[in-house]
Amino acid sequence: MAIERTLSIIKPDATENNNVGGILQLIEKSGLRIVAMRRMHLTKAQAGGFYEVHKERPFFGELVDFMTRSPVVVSVLEGEDAVAKYREVMGATDPKKAADGTIRKLFAKDIGENSVHGSDSLENAKREIAFFFAEADLL
Ligand code: ATP
Ligand code: MG
Numbered sequence: 001m002a003i004e005r006t007l008s009i010i011k012p013d014a015t016e017n018n019n020v021g022g023i024l025q026l027i028e029k030s031g032l033r034i035v036a037m038r039r040m041h042l043t044k045a046q047a048g049g050f051y052e053v054h055k056e057r058p059f060f061g062e063l064v065d066f067m068t069r070s071p072v073v074v075s076v077l078e079g080e081d082a083v084a085k086y087r088e089v090m091g092a093t094d095p096k097k098a099a100d101g102t103i104r105k106l107f108a109k110d111i112g113e114n115s116v117h118g119s120d121s122l123e124n125a126k127r128e129i130a131f132f133f134a135e136a137d138l139l
Contacts, residue, residue, distance in 0.1 A: 004082040005035070005138075007128035009117035012070035015039075019107045020073055023116060026103055030089045032082055036137045037075040042068050050131060059112065066112060074132045083125055086118040 010023050027034065042050075047067040054060050077086055091102025095114060098105040108114040119125035129138070 001081045003078065003080060004122060004125065005076050005078045005129060006082045006086050006119045006125045007117075007132065008075045008077050008086060010073040010075075011113070011115055011117060012066060012068075012072060013109055013113040014107055014115040015073060016070050017107070019115065023103055023107065026089060026106075027077060027086070030085060032077040032079040032086060032089070035076050035078045036133050037073065038132065039071050039073045041071045044068055050128070062112060076129055076133060076138060083119055083122055087120065090116050090118050 008027070010020055014020060014023060024034065044064055047064045048055070048060075051060070051063055051067070054063060057063075079085060089103060091098030091104035091108075093104075093114060094111040095104040095108035096110075098108070103116050104114050108116075119128050
């Protein structure tokens, strides 16, 4: 294992419901450290660009509408095995299948409005971090 960085997005359903603090608390309790953070309202172009890999999926339009509905909180998390560790803390994409104690089990409504995003590989983490943060934000 190695020290890694991963990208987290606290999604619109979670900012609307004032769950930002609760989610950040679970992240910190897991041992991951928040090394950069920013609240922003994504444009359709930003959301579509970020989720470009899903553009052929039937839910793409719905996903872009959802991600631009309200502000999000993007952050960079650092720690041992951070990519896999944060996926564990998030829980399964569908909150009905998420393990007890995970962010999605505790806060998410359904498979679409599932409160958080986390990078799914180290390679994607690098790309996603660069999408939102400049080198100078990440010293
Ligand atoms: P994320 O990439 O947001 O961390 P994930 O990796 O668990 O989530 P993906 O398969 O990458 O899941 O899907 C990206 C996002 O698209 C999901 O988090 C969810 O918001 C939305 N999504 C996925 N499947 C569906 C679906 N069947 N219906 C509606 N929205 C969906
Ligand atoms: Mg994904």
